[in-house]
Amino acid sequence: MTNSIPEIEGMEVIFIIGSNTKESHPVVANRMIKAHRRGAKIIVADPRRVPMVKFSEVFLKMRPGTDIALLNGMAHIIVKEGLLNGEFVREKTEGFDQWKKSVEEFTPERVEGITGVPKEDIVRAARLYGLSRKAGIFYTMGITQHTCGTDNVRAIANLVMLTGNIGRESTGVNPLRGQNNVQGSSDAACMPNVYPGYQKIDMPGIREKFEEAWGTALPPKPGLTATEMMDAAAEGRIRAMYIMGENPIITDPNMHHTIKALGSLDFLVVQDIFMIDTAELADVVLPAACSFEKDGTFANTERKVQRVRKAVEPPGEARDDMSILLEISKRLGYDMGHDTPEKVFQEYGRLWPAMAGITYRRLDGGGIQWPCPSGTHPGTRFLYKEGFPKGKAPFSSVAYCPPAEVTDEEYPFVLTTGRNLFQYHSGSMTRTVKSIEKHAGEPYVEINPLDAGRLGVRTGEMIKVASRRGEIEIRARLTKRVSEGTVFIPMHYREAAANVITNDALDPVVKIPEFKVCAVKIEAVR
Amino acid sequence: MVRINIDGKELQVPAQSTILEAAKNNDIFIPTLCHHPKLTPFGGCRLCLVEVKGFLKPVTACTTTVGEGMEVVTSSPEIEELRRLVLELILSDHPNDCMVCEKTGSCALQELAYMYGVREAEYAGERRNYETRDGNPFIERDLEKCILCGRCVKACDEIQGVEAIDFGYRGFRAKICTSYEEDLDCEFCGQCVAVCPTGALTGKLWKLKGRPGTTKEIDTVCPYCGIGCNITAHVKKNEIVRITSAEDTWNEGWLCVKGRFGYQFVSSPDRLVRPLIRTAPKSGMPSLGRKGIKWGEVFREASWEEALDLIASRIREIKETHGADALAGLSSARCTNEENYVFQKFMRAAVGTNNVDHCARL
Numbered sequence: 001m002t003n004s005i006p007e008i009e010g011m012e013v014i015f016i017i018g019s020n021t022k023e024s025h026p027v028v029a030n031r032m033i034k035a036h037r038r039g040a041k042i043i044v045a046d047p048r049r050v051p052m053v054k055f056s057e058v059f060l061k062m063r064p065g066t067d068i069a070l071l072n073g074m075a076h077i078i079v080k081e082g083l084l085n086g087e088f089v090r091e092k093t094e095g096f097d098q099w100k101k102s103v104e105e106f107t108p109e110r111v112e113g114i115t116g117v118p119k120e121d122i123v124r125a126a127r128l129y130g131l132s133r134k135a136g137i138f139y140t141m142g143i144t145q146h147t148c149g150t151d152n153v154r155a156i157a158n159l160v161m162l163t164g165n166i167g168r169e170s171t172g173v174n175p176l177r178g179q180n181n182v183q184g185s186s187d188a189a190c191m192p193n194v195y196p197g198y199q200k201i202d203m204p205g206i207r208e209k210f211e212e213a214w215g216t217a218l219p220p221k222p223g224l225t226a227t228e229m230m231d232a233a234a235e236g237r238i239r240a241m242y243i244m245g246e247n248p249i250i251t252d253p254n255m256h257h258t259i260k261a262l263g264s265l266d267f268l269v270v271q272d273i274f275m276i277d278t279a280e281l282a283d284v285v286l287p288a289a290c291s292f293e294k295d296g297t298f299a300n301t302e303r304k305v306q307r308v309r310k311a312v313e314p315p316g317e318a319r320d321d322m323s324i325l326l327e328i329s330k331r332l333g334y335d336m337g338h339d340t341p342e343k344v345f346q347e348y349g350r351l352w353p354a355m356a357g358i359t360y361r362r363l364d365g366g367g368i369q370w371p372c373p374s375g376t377h378p379g380t381r382f383l384y385k386e387g388f389p390k391g392k393a394p395f396s397s398v399a400y401c402p403p404a405e406v407t408d409e410e411y412p413f414v415l416t417t418g419r420n421l422f423q424y425h426s427g428s429m430t431r432t433v434k435s436i437e438k439h440a441g442e443p444y445v446e447i448n449p450l451d452a453g454r455l456g457v458r459t460g461e462m463i464k465v466a467s468r469r470g471e472i473e474i475r476a477r478l479t480k481r482v483s484e485g486t487v488f489i490p491m492h493y494r495e496a497a498a499n500v501i502t503n504d505a506l507d508p509v510v511k512i513p514e515f516k517v518c519a520v521k522i523e524a525v526r
Numbered sequence: 527m528v529r530i531n532i533d534g535k536e537l538q539v540p541a542q543s544t545i546l547e548a549a550k551n552n553d554i555f556i557p558t559l560c561h562h563p564k565l566t567p568f569g570g571c572r573l574c575l576v577e578v579k580g581f582l583k584p585v586t587a588c589t590t591t592v593g594e595g596m597e598v599v600t601s602s603p604e605i606e607e608l609r610r611l612v613l614e615l616i617l618s619d620h621p622n623d624c625m626v627c628e629k630t631g632s633c634a635l636q637e638l639a640y641m642y643g644v645r646e647a648e649y650a651g652e653r654r655n656y657e658t659r660d661g662n663p664f665i666e667r668d669l670e671k672c673i674l675c676g677r678c679v680k681a682c683d684e685i686q687g688v689e690a691i692d693f694g695y696r697g698f699r700a701k702i703c704t705s706y707e708e709d710l711d712c713e714f715c716g717q718c719v720a721v722c723p724t725g726a727l728t729g730k731l732w733k734l735k736g737r738p739g740t741t742k743e744i745d746t747v748c749p750y751c752g753i754g755c756n757i758t759a760h761v762k763k764n765e766i767v768r769i770t771s772a773e774d775t776w777n778e779g780w781l782c783v784k785g786r787f788g789y790q791f792v793s794s795p796d797r798l799v800r801p802l803i804r805t806a807p808k809s810g811m812p813s814l815g816r817k818g819i820k821w822g823e824v825f826r827e828a829s830w831e832e833a834l835d836l837i838a839s840r841i842r843e844i845k846e847t848h849g850a851d852a853l854a855g856l857s858s859a860r861c862t863n864e865e866n867y868v869f870q871k872f873m874r875a876a877v878g879t880n881n882v883d884h885c886a887r888l
Binding site: 005006013022024025026027028029030033034036037054086118144145176177178179180181182183184185186187188189190191192193194201210214216217219221222223224225226227229232233237238239240241242243244245246248249251252259260263266267269272273274275277278279280281282283284285286287288290291292293294296297298299300301302304305306307309310311312313315316317318319320321322323325326327328329331332333336341344345346347366367374402421422429430432433434435436438439493495497506510511512513515 | 563603662663684685686687713714715730731739741742744745746747748749750751752753754755758759761764765766776777780781782783784785787788789790791792793794795796797798799800801802804808811812813814815820824825830833834835836837838840841842844847848850851852853854855857858859860861862863864865866867868869870871872874875876877878879880881882883884885886887888
């Protein structure tokens, strides 16, 4: 997020696209509702009638995978009606004139044709966002989990630059992070192309800096992303994997491919708190401690580093992840040179200036948002106050490109996936909570009553949902939340796993899979 | 800013503040029950009655805005008698249940009864008698303990935007209920539980597990989504028995169903407790929820020494045979910054590959 969560209260316009905020980030939704009570106008763009629609001024119920058309269409109207922030465009951006040509073809009529959203609503949304100079955009995986995910984000950035809605309090771009420490895992560089603090492996001098700090030679070539690792494993290029606290069988697309990939490894270590699905394929399973059983820090979606404190002892012989890794490292002949979370955090701060000013002692007074370069720096509530780090931000022309798999006669429905309010991700934690299981323990597919009627399916009946990659049987939930032609399956349930069906086609830049759109066929199970 | 006088103290306070806010910000105590700082004022409980010079009758401090030159008296024999009367009336229809009530020790009503020395009901008479019938697994509702302060109704509407509950009926029969008195069907965020001043709303999981004051309280961060709500874990006998969030946290004490009620995974009997080494050949398919698999026939328990030695030797072997880039590691967005830092350092410096990633894309 470029803004902080409390800043939401001060926004005039809140544009939510590809985020089921009320179910996936409920406490952010609380702030949005507060802003709404104070008069903020909310725009929701989503293929489903998600709960935040109740508070919206305009709801753009779009076809899955048509975000670029919608965003370019809004930009088209903002340019045409002169609602743009000319001063910001002149002073802070570049490439406007050329980009402008790229949105000319996205007339409201054409965009209505692609997205299925009435053109009047697109115009209303464009005017609301375009006229505001204190607007925030919020998105999550509904934007990023597409083969055009990177372009979707670029289209959002164009809209932001066009209106200058960034770099001020209560004004900015806010991707909401889906996991407690996904920001922190990225910051700490569990990514194949960077060292901690997003310092690129192949930038001159960077590898040398880390080689000196860690006292050993480091590999020069960037590695594989999670999705590429699975392909490499299936092809025999990866022979062993160490999986700590992840359950790719449930969370990766095209489950049969993931199972084949992990099954072809010579050696698989899974370190987790439960016997998760992925652990069933392991050679060694190590019992880990959960976050209530250890000390450390998390970084949340607004870049805020907060203290995690040990509340209980881990069960049996389970150990915290860090001490397990230190032990194996020692056995491999490399002593990491630190033994407590606080010492690790200090080393982290020495190697990444944006984290340098944060200490455990300071965190006892509350979380601190990076960048925080010195011990007296208060942290950074919102980004880009002093402009963009690289100078002028470039507009980038983004062409609309349909999803990798579109419907046809054989597979006439679009499947989109996501989370529900009660369960969480692969379910390894929430599905062991009895009260949650009692309330929301059964997998289901959301289907429009008109589609269900045509198939002769009533609510609660089992239906078969199949794609080119696999099929599952699952209970139908008839709801107008989804439009005709679209079905939705929450990702949490291993016994009817949505990812048996999903498409593992990747965005070419960031290698994110297209979880949000694939073509399926549906039939009643008699 | 306006000038007012409370209990003889001259104060400068913001023009839009209520008498209650002005008093609170200047450490002057006025008792309340229905007031909650994060919700709009209601003026229902009448405990915050104060005298204002020039006003014929006492006014509720929570709903009266300050005015220039206002003179307020927060405590006088008449005012205290009124407050006592209100308390006695509330307690005349409140179960004498403090011995086993989950709220004992953190109950606003109990605290005021203590302060005013109200021991037993002065006004015997009819009492409300409600059947408990709750289908939901999260929130326990005991309407006989409800004092109709309306905080839960406001939290559900103003904070959560759900409006699952409201005042129903009138007079003595008035109660907080759902439409048509059906079972609660809501988001189960538990904001209503958090703001309830008495034991009318509590967590089902909390029952007889340990009341506040008897538990160890540890401030930490929620383990679920990326919002990072601040939570307090209440621990008794090495078990988390309750999760709460304080009003003065950045998330203002608001949580969701997972954060507030989804903590039982920690003490689940299914937790892994010893290292396991595979003994059976790989079948190639996970069970995907199929029951009846005997893990003892697939893995054997091992000591940490044995498991760690095995991992180190296999990593070394594969690295020597196929090169370091034949190894890969997936770290976790559930783990701490420190563990993630150590994981990537382990893959890069100890194993020797940049094949390290986590689930940010998934």
